[in-house]
Amino acid sequence: MPISPDEDVVRAILTDKWDGQRASPSLFKGQNVSVSRLAIIPLADHWDIFRSRLENPPERRLERIGEINVGRLQEIGRDYAHPIELTVEPKPEDWNRAHAEIPQNITRGLANKIVSALKLHKPPAN
Amino acid sequence: MTTTLPQPRQFVYRLSDNLRDETPAFGVRRSAPSEGEREELLLSKLGAKGWGRLHHFRNFYSAGWGGGTGKPLSPRALETFYRFLESARFPETSMPSVFLTDEGTIELCWEDQTGKAVQVEFRPSDIELYLEADEVEESVPASEAKALASRLAP
Numbered sequence: 001m002p003i004s005p006d007e008d009v010v011r012a013i014l015t016d017k018w019d020g021q022r023a024s025p026s027l028f029k030g031q032n033v034s035v036s037r038l039a040i041i042p043l044a045d046h047w048d049i050f051r052s053r054l055e056n057p058p059e060r061r062l063e064r065i066g067e068i069n070v071g072r073l074q075e076i077g078r079d080y081a082h083p084i085e086l087t088v089e090p091k092p093e094d095w096n097r098a099h100a101e102i103p104q105n106i107t108r109g110l111a112n113k114i115v116s117a118l119k120l121h122k123p124p125a126n
Numbered sequence: 127m128t129t130t131l132p133q134p135r136q137f138v139y140r141l142s143d144n145l146r147d148e149t150p151a152f153g154v155r156r157s158a159p160s161e162g163e164r165e166e167l168l169l170s171k172l173g174a175k176g177w178g179r180l181h182h183f184r185n186f187y188s189a190g191w192g193g194g195t196g197k198p199l200s201p202r203a204l205e206t207f208y209r210f211l212e213s214a215r216f217p218e219t220s221m222p223s224v225f226l227t228d229e230g231t232i233e234l235c236w237e238d239q240t241g242k243a244v245q246v247e248f249r250p251s252d253i254e255l256y257l258e259a260d261e262v263e264e265s266v267p268a269s270e271a272k273a274l275a276s277r278l279a280p
Contacts, residue, residue, distance in 0.1 A: 016187070016226040019179060022235055024225035025245055025256075054193055059186045081261050108256040109263045112243055 002087040003100060005071030009035040009088055010043065012050040013064040013120070023066065023118065028111040033102045035088060038067070040098035047123060053095050066118035073102075076117060080110050164208055171211050176224045183226040197230030202250040206268040207232045210248065213275035239280055246274070 003009075011034070017024035027033075036046060043065065051062050070088050077086035086104055093099040106114070159167070168177040183199050190196060216222055222236040232248045243258040252265045253274060266274055 014192070016183065016192075019175060019223045019225070022223040024223075024227070024233055025235065025243075026225065026227040026233055026247070029227075056191055056193075057186045057188070059182065060191065107263055108245060108247070108254060109258070109261060112245065112256060112258060 002089055003037065003039075003070060005069070005074060007070045007088075008038045008067055009070060009073075009100060010038060010046055010065050010067045010121075011035050011118075012046075012054055012062055013066050014054055014062055015060050018063040020063075023064070023115050023120070025108055025111040025115050027066070028102075028106050028114045029108055031103065031105045033106060035100050035102065036096055037090070037098040037100055041096070043067070043121065044124070046098075049096055062123065064123075065121045066115070067121060068114065068118055072117060073114060076113050077104075077110065080113060082107070082110075084110065159208070167208065167211055171214060171216070171222075172224060173221055176222065179224050180232075183232075187226060192228065196228050199226060199232070200230045200250050202268070203231045203248045206250075206253060206271050207234075207248040209271040210234075210246070210253070210275045213272045213279075215275075215279040217280045244278060246278070 011027055013023055013027065017027050036049075038046075041049065046065060047062065050065070054060070055062060073088070074086050077084045084104055084106075086102055086106075088100050088102055091099050091101045165177065168180060172180075184204075187196065187198055189198050191198075216236055217239050220236040220238075222234050225233040225235070227233055227247065229249075231250075234246045234248070236244050238244050238257075238259060240259060243256065245256040247254040248271075249268070251268050253268060253271060254263075254265045255274070256263050
């Protein structure tokens with residue numbers, strides 16, 4: 001069952017998708033894009049979860065976490081030149097019980113709109 | 127007293143028939159750019175940051191990077207990327223960003239002179255293009271890399 005439009009989801013942004021100036025549109029391009037639900041695990045805890053799973057090789061660093069509201073995501077899909085009804089489906093994993101996926105196929109143009117709407121969080125100061 | 131000089135030999139070296147190449151030379155082919163020339167190309171078009179990022183992707187991202195499904199940088203995609211760069215020009219105010227996709231392809235993103243996104247993804251056999259100004263999404267064969275670069279030049 002799709003998660004509520006009221007929920008907020010996040011996506012990890014690592015070195016290969018962030019150059020200090022721009023985020024890569026390929027973050028949201030394609031099918032089954034992975035996100036994580038803030039209703040299940042708070043943002044502060046996501047840093048360690050993403051680091052332990054995704055910082056591979058070690059030179060690949062978690063640079064930002066991008067956040068978007070599910071309702072906003074759906075609005076962007078409906079307003080796009082080729083409208084699409086986006087959903088976010090829960091898909092818990094052993095390493096992240098908040099894991100979810102967007103099953104629809106997202107084109108580069110639509111991904112560009114979604115990435116532009118992300119709220120970017122910097123890593124917390126140690 | 128007279129002496130006769132030895133007869134001059136007409137052929138000192140004679141190439142055997144099976145080694146002769148009668149094919150006429152139709153033109154001169156430019157040799158492939160050296161690694162040094164490509165480094166220069168990267169630096170001049172993408173700056174030190176772009177050069178460093180590509181170096182990083184080539185040397186640290188082997189199969190299975192990330193969560194286990196990341197693919198290494200595709201050599202064919204890289205060749206297409208270099209061919210594009212040779213003819214590419216970018217707005218002076220918008221240095222492109224270079225990214226590695228999970229599929230091992232290269233993405234180049236910048237803004238045109240009106241501030242709208244231009245995105246190009248170099249894949250093994252084709253190039254995907256997105257122009258925000260015209261809401262254009264299309265792909266062209268990798269063989270058209272140079273023509274595409276000219277088309278996108280400001």
